[in-house]
Amino acid sequence: MRARRRRSGALTWLASVAVLTLVACGTPTVKAAEQSPSVAAGQSLTLYTSVTQDTIDAVVGGYQKAHPGSKVTVFRAPTGQLNARIAADQRSGGLRADAIWGTDPLSMQSYTDQHLLAPWPLPQLTSVPEQYRKPEFWGTRLLYLVIVARKDLKPQPTSWADLTSPAYRAKVALPDPAFAGSAFAALGYFSQAPGMGMDFYRALRLNGAKQVASVPDVVTEVAQGRYQLGITLDSGARTSVKKGSPIVIVWPKPDAIVLYSPIAMTARPTH
Numbered sequence: 001m002r003a004r005r006r007r008s009g010a011l012t013w014l015a016s017v018a019v020l021t022l023v024a025c026g027t028p029t030v031k032a033a034e035q036s037p038s039v040a041a042g043q044s045l046t047l048y049t050s051v052t053q054d055t056i057d058a059v060v061g062g063y064q065k066a067h068p069g070s071k072v073t074v075f076r077a078p079t080g081q082l083n084a085r086i087a088a089d090q091r092s093g094g095l096r097a098d099a100i101w102g103t104d105p106l107s108m109q110s111y112t113d114q115h116l117l118a119p120w121p122l123p124q125l126t127s128v129p130e131q132y133r134k135p136e137f138w139g140t141r142l143l144y145l146v147i148v149a150r151k152d153l154k155p156q157p158t159s160w161a162d163l164t165s166p167a168y169r170a171k172v173a174l175p176d177p178a179f180a181g182s183a184f185a186a187l188g189y190f191s192q193a194p195g196m197g198m199d200f201y202r203a204l205r206l207n208g209a210k211q212v213a214s215v216p217d218v219v220t221e222v223a224q225g226r227y228q229l230g231i232t233l234d235s236g237a238r239t240s241v242k243k244g245s246p247i248v249i250v251w252p253k254p255d256a257i258v259l260y261s262p263i264a265m266t267a268r269p270t271h
Helices: 002-024 053-066 079-091 105-113 160-164 181-192 197-206 215-223 234-242
Strands: 044-049 071-076 099-101 137-150 172-175 210-212 229-233 247-250 257-265
Touching: 044 053, 044 079, 053 071, 079 105, 105 137, 105 181, 105 257, 137 181, 137 215, 137 234, 160 197, 172 181, 172 215, 181 197, 181 229, 181 257, 210 215, 215 229, 215 234, 215 247, 229 234, 234 247
Parallel strands: 044 071, 044 099, 172 210, 172 229
Antiparallel strands: 099 257, 137 229, 137 247, 137 257
């Protein structure tokens, strides 16, 4: 019975964290029925996440301020390293996280397929549009993959297809799909997009595009001039622009790649 109560408490905290992610990321309204429930003092939650540190700090700080005495232990790493941590947990006795907050729905679906996630406990969270909700996880915010380019680059790209142009030979930086969840989502998009498919990646390789580790690395490499353009998230590029980096954001044709950052409750046993 005590184990059940502890598990019930973890679900309560997870719901609180999830609602706070919506508030922190600018969701217009959260209905009264969706407000975070009370949390017992001194209880704890373990969160595994690939979300940026500043976002995690803001959400966890707000949560702990609202629930004095509670504790949130965070393991934060890029998606590839997060997957490695989850696999290591499974080999050594089972998943240790109460919640997983990821960067892309494809990775979260893989956790569902491995039976690592439990059904989401709050089906009344209707402020999240249906297309961003699954039985086991739901979106907290939208992310946009765009092209980042040097200000002085001529000509400027206008479409995803432009990245394979001879004009940009050996000038394009790509994030690693095995390392970054958003890059994995981009791979999924391009593999299915009409007229692109895996041939698009083959064309990028033949055109001398280079793979760097993370999405932020693309911004850094372009800003410092090692590459002239690349694929990245608009949020990181905007931050760099505000700091005066000599880069511009291109919303490529036919459009940016949109993905949602999902959160889920794990299916940890109660014993």
